[in-house]
Amino acid sequence: MAAQKINEGLEHLAKAEKYLKTGFLKWKPDYDSAASEYGKAAVAFKNAKQFEQAKDACLKEAVAHENNRALLTLYFLIHAFTALCPIVWLKEMQKLPEAVQLIEKASMMYLENGTPDTAAMALERAGKLIENVDPEKAVQLYQQTANVFENEERLRQAVELLGKASRLLVRGRRFDEAAISIQKEKNIYKEIENYPTCYKKTIAQVLVHLHRNDYVAAERCVRESYSIPGFNGSEDCAALEQLLEGYDQQDQDQVAEVCNSPLFKYMDNDYAKLGLSLVVPGGGVKKKAAAPPQAKPEGTAAPAAEEEEDEYAGGLC
Secondary structure (H helix, E strand, C coil): CHHHHHHHHHHHHHHHHHHHCCCCCCCCCCHHHHHHHHHHHHHHHHHCCCHHHHHHHHHHHHHHHHHCCCHHHHHHHHHCCCCCCCHHHHHHCCCHHHHHHHHHHHHHHHHHCCCHHHHHHHHHHHHHHHCCCCHHHHHHHHHHHHHHHHHCCCHHHHHHHHHHHHHHHHHCCCHHHHHHHHHHHHHHHHHCCCHHHHHHHHHHHHHHHHHCCCHHHHHHHHHHHCCCCCCCCCHHHHHHHHHHHHHHCCCHHHHHHHHCCHHHHCCCHHHHHHHHCCCCHHHHCCCCCCCCCCCCCCCCCCHHHHHHHHHCCCCCC
């Protein structure tokens, strides 16, 4: 079966090459017919599990479409790896970066040809592909996707992609960048008047800042959030005030109690982990006020007085 499909693929490649040849009676290559044959060859090679040949055929199909000025059909650049080749094969053959590069190229073409939605979908797909292999690249792709959506005033889609980028930054402990990314999320949620989610983003901000050992920035986040309708008086606000008080007083028990509450534990997993791993400065030794001196029982003489009495108990002689 595999050999038959390989032969079928080779036949389609040969036909495609014929369509591209020119001669005395044929001055212009038939790119449309050649693209069709390359596409059939790609499918045949895929069925034979010859993924490298399937990829090459698909890329030739894309070039034929490009030469035919059918730029929007360059969606095949995406399918060159991700649709025709299993993800397992892409990982084993270390082809994921190459696949992502092709997807980025396709997305740029979509933008140039006035189809930003398809461009954004392509970039998001690339981010998902590379997320577990190269999180830094995935963050970049998600941020690019968010920019495309934001330029199209599709803020809900934009903030969703920013959220993915923020979580990856937290997972990689890139807290400075994460703080900036979460602030962008919070600004968009405030703009679309999704205030309850703003409260959750404030919790995430505070946890990130405390992991940066920046208590002042964490406190400022809470203070600035008082301007968000409904925040003051919410359980989120009360929990954050309790958290900051415990952190400032170096009370690890109070901090742990807040971070183990359902409000924190049921956040996105990356932020819940930040809460559970939060350690107050100074090793968690709670600051204690000096204990007042204990009152002595009535009738008990002071030590100095007792010594004086003993000294003169036998008289002067």
